[in-house]
Amino acid sequence: MKFGTKLIHNGNEIDKNTGALSIPIYHASTYHQEGGVGKYGKYDYSRSGNPTREALESTITTLEGGDNGYAFSSGMAATSSVLSIFSSGDHIILCQDVYGGTYRIAKEFFNKFDIEISFVDVSDLSNIRNSIKENTKGLFLETPSNPLLRITDLRGAIKIAKEHDLITIIDNTFMSPYLQRPIELGIDIVIHSATKFIGGHSDVIGGLVVVKGQELSKRVRFVQNGFGAILGPQDSWLLMRGLKTLKIRLDYQQNNAIKLAEWLQSHKNVESVFYPGLESHPGSKLHLSQADGPGAVLSFTALNDEIALNFMNNVKVAALAVSLGGVETIVSHPSTMSHAAIPKIEREKLGIQDKLIRVSVGLEDIEDLLEDFNRVLV
Numbered sequence: 001m002k003f004g005t006k007l008i009h010n011g012n013e014i015d016k017n018t019g020a021l022s023i024p025i026y027h028a029s030t031y032h033q034e035g036g037v038g039k040y041g042k043y044d045y046s047r048s049g050n051p052t053r054e055a056l057e058s059t060i061t062t063l064e065g066g067d068n069g070y071a072f073s074s075g076m077a078a079t080s081s082v083l084s085i086f087s088s089g090d091h092i093i094l095c096q097d098v099y100g101g102t103y104r105i106a107k108e109f110f111n112k113f114d115i116e117i118s119f120v121d122v123s124d125l126s127n128i129r130n131s132i133k134e135n136t137k138g139l140f141l142e143t144p145s146n147p148l149l150r151i152t153d154l155r156g157a158i159k160i161a162k163e164h165d166l167i168t169i170i171d172n173t174f175m176s177p178y179l180q181r182p183i184e185l186g187i188d189i190v191i192h193s194a195t196k197f198i199g200g201h202s203d204v205i206g207g208l209v210v211v212k213g214q215e216l217s218k219r220v221r222f223v224q225n226g227f228g229a230i231l232g233p234q235d236s237w238l239l240m241r242g243l244k245t246l247k248i249r250l251d252y253q254q255n256n257a258i259k260l261a262e263w264l265q266s267h268k269n270v271e272s273v274f275y276p277g278l279e280s281h282p283g284s285k286l287h288l289s290q291a292d293g294p295g296a297v298l299s300f301t302a303l304n305d306e307i308a309l310n311f312m313n314n315v316k317v318a319a320l321a322v323s324l325g326g327v328e329t330i331v332s333h334p335s336t337m338s339h340a341a342i343p344k345i346e347r348e349k350l351g352i353q354d355k356l357i358r359v360s361v362g363l364e365d366i367e368d369l370l371e372d373f374n375r376v377l378v
Helices: 003-008 052-066 074-081 100-108 125-130 155-164 215-229 233-244 246-265 284-290 305-314 344-350 366-375
Strands: 068-072 091-095 115-121 134-142 167-171 191-192 205-211 269-273 297-302 330-332 355-361
Touching: 003 052, 003 233, 052 068, 052 205, 052 233, 068 074, 068 134, 068 215, 074 100, 074 191, 074 205, 074 366, 091 100, 100 115, 115 125, 125 155, 125 205, 155 167, 155 305, 205 215, 215 269, 233 246, 246 297, 297 305, 305 355, 305 366
Parallel strands: 091 115, 091 134, 134 167, 167 191
Antiparallel strands: 068 205, 191 205, 269 297, 297 355, 330 355
């Protein structure tokens, strides 16, 4: 079964009780136990299990090719819960140009519990090898990275991790399971900010985790149930609805992104364009060897800060906002938005300059988008 069909027919599309072509939203906090004391049913309290959330979790597990899936109240709840499977004294390697929220929680929260985290340029595999210590337990990747779309060799990184018995984790938000399925390559845990392309309409916040292996699954499940940062039934239903159109949305958005990237590359007021769909991107061939497309997110640097600021403040056929993956084009300013938590000195080392602009390309007609960008990129 091809992916587009699997989005619609995955075993969670029909309500088994009524035949409805939409899983009901079970607004229930607790469940009557008909069997009596000691003979409890599958559901007892919705923090531990809810039929609507379970349908979403089963769907994302099928799409990613894992063994178990878990839905959380946000992408950061998902990321934080995964990092919580590690113990005091453990060392984790994180890609250095990781999402700003992940940087913040790693640097300012988990360090309080004596979990050591090193930020490493994982696009060079030798850096991974050189960063491994006796207490290293995990490798956290993000490819393409946010916001500079650097590419990491997943197969190579996984090989190194397996040699050292490390748990491999990836934030797959930019790609979604439609364009990249890291578990098929050997990754242990996949994280999504489902707020983005999976939801797809800028109207729901959620996080998803898919795990390969029962032992690891039990550890993530324990944290989900113990912390209770679970996704509610209404939001679970919205994400299932969003998933049904994931392929058709991303196909159109990606096509727009390719045209926009090519246009930006030739614009006189653009210094650099970061997008793996361009042949000029140094990681393009590697990316397309492990993913099914370049995606719908790109970044570019204007010639100077003034041009960038004018663009951001005057663009009309796009929203100036945090987040990405919605039906509308969203432009954001990483240095003051998504990556503001990273100190300025560190941001500049990573190449996150004030003149850097990230674009999540939407479903508008590309001609209107190009006309508007051309009007304000002056």
